[in-house]
Amino acid sequence: MKLKWQSVAFTVTAALMCSVTSADAWVFKRYDQYPQRNAAVSQNGMVTATSPLATAAGIEIMKKGGNAFDAAVATALMLNATDPSMCGPMGAAFFTLFPAKEGKVVALDAGTMTPLGMTPDLYKTDGKEDRSKMLEGPLSWTIGGALAGYIAVLEKYGTMTFAQVSEPAIYYLENGFPMSQHDAEAWKNGFPDVPLLFPNLARVFAKDATWQEAGTVIKNPELAQTYRTVAKEGIDAFYKGSIAKEMVRYVQEQGGYWTMDDLAAYKVQWKEPLKMTFKDLDVYGVPPPASSMTWMQMLKMAEKVDWSKFQLHSAEYVNMMTEIERLAHADSYGWGGDPMFSKSTGDLTLTDKYIASQLERIVPGKAAPGKVQPGDPYKVNGVTTGEYTPPAPLPYKEVKLALRERFPEYPGQTTHINVIDKDGNAVSFTHTLGTYFGGHDLLGNTGVIANNAANWDDLEISHWTEAPSNLAMKPGARNRWTLCPGMMLKDGKVFMLVGGSGADSTQPAVFQAIMNRLQWNMNPQDAVSAPRHLYGDMRHYTAGTKLQVEPEIRDTNDVAQKLVDMGYDLVPASQTYRVGTPGYALMIWVDPETNTRFGGAETRINGHVSVY
């Protein structure tokens, strides 16, 4: 009882102390304690992405007269070419878009769809869950929508043809691009044995079944040919025509379940964006099964907290941020499924009533024990009847993941792009193949890499809630992704573009970066580069008290000991690195006074900002 009153008092005080933003609030503060690079600045176009070739492609398109949407697709296609382990035409993509003339944000879901022949019983061995088949190989491959998404964006808002925007990517696919040290090491350490197990992938990316060294020139002319075919024949070539036939032939030959009907049935979904306010800003994301709802709920909770009582990166700050993150994250596992196939809501998790009920569950200075459970936004908001009692955490127990997933080298990965043009058109979108090189194979001779979206499904039971899962695999349904692009407007104009990658570490990374910008006045580069914390880890099913804190926070002011005293299971310092897995973020912020764009890109990976 005592604890509950403390929580209520805290929440009320926090709400009263909440301040309204003003123009002065956006002035950058210096954070000299963290070695950083400067935020990029421009008055015209800006692109942030995870490859310098990709950001350059986007800028090149804008210089040729293309708008932000043309540039976004060119950047995406270049990433498909030069960052092939992260994204591809058969992956998932979620977009928030702001066509300036229309003056409103729209969302596009180009997620992945389970083929009708793929059912949970395929993934059982002796009646027990066997996730190894979901991780790689033909039973992990589902129907991807990324290419359909790129083309839908281009057709609705672009000014150029697919042939024009694919030109830069095709050049590098045919003439080759040199591998960076980051990619060489990531590919080698990611899944060292993949080239041996998947010779069709190795044929293009790993000569003699050996991942190549930094500087090696990689070509994928088969993907260039696929793009040329799409440019000539349209997207139907990919989902219904010659490319589709070759992909289905190969998948079936490998023991997979795709049919031509599955591919032909794929459609992108234009959606009303998920919307809320943060102080005087309008905040937008993509509704489930994308995960924008997660960082949006975190931010909405943060709006009600009096942060003037906290010191940045103190143990108390990390505690409050972490408990907020845990609550919102649990909801994502509870309510973040495909709304056509499951009980799913983003909107109801962002109402003032629900946010207040969530904040009441936090006991400042304490780590909630065990696995924090999803709340019930339906009941709190009166959609369903009955008295609401916040669920108690479940005891934490380790989940047995697929054998290969337990190896360190497994890194869930994705990549995010922000683009704004001189006219204020903007795109914030995230695309993925799932894990490194997705499902680990090329689909026949198309140059297209298969995703492993099946690995992001539950089978029947949620390991988080230990109850029947809203995220369970269903034929024809789209799986939940951690992709969570976002956009903010102020007075009807773009104020911030933000997103990130890193599987389930993405949402807290995006939230922390936004807080760094809006609450602590860091410039966008500092905001994404500043040290972060991560509860659980980047994989599924880690809802316990495990907490990883980057060294600059952990090793100062006795933070580590204080967090342990609060009840966190702190990852040992010897296993905590500055470039570990605390998610990756990219941000563009537009100064409302001067209209100048400031860009920041993740320093933990190959983040870049290009401008003109």
Place this chain on the structure above:
Amino acid sequence: MKRTQSWIAKISAVVVAVFGLAMTTANAVEPVKAEFPVLVTSFGQAPDGNTITVLAKRIGAQLTYDTLATPEKVKEFKTVIVSIGVSLKGFGAAGVNLDTEIARAADILKVAKDDNIKVIGFHIGGEGRRDQMSDKIIETYAGDFDTLVVYKDGNQDGIFTKIAQEKNIPFIELEKLPQVSEVLKQILK
């Protein structure tokens, strides 16, 4: 004798030229043939045992993969394939350390010797699996295997060649990784 050796060298050269197989044997001892059932386990928790299991399945051989196989479990099999190589985070994931892995390896090898179970060692992780801890396992136990199969990249200093020669162990060195499948065909047929 010299003439015989010369003929063997010429025939080997022809085989390499025709079949593109640049596998080499360091001594004249024939590699053992596996008897089924076959268990695959790891000394060091690197994921290479999974690779071997999957590749074996592709050539029609069903092996049992258990990264943490106990000596009691080993007794149920006639052959054990051991993938050698340390993965630190693999240790963390499995809840073991170098000391416990070394102790488990010793127990497994003792049971194998007592029960006449064949043990075939694979080191296919290349230079990346030649860290200090991997080397401790290699130096301690590589001499106890009935056959050693090693990817050349992990034998640049000749440590496996030396051990195989000193202990007169059948030894196959792979020029290229895809040859793992060829060797598995030989051993498992």
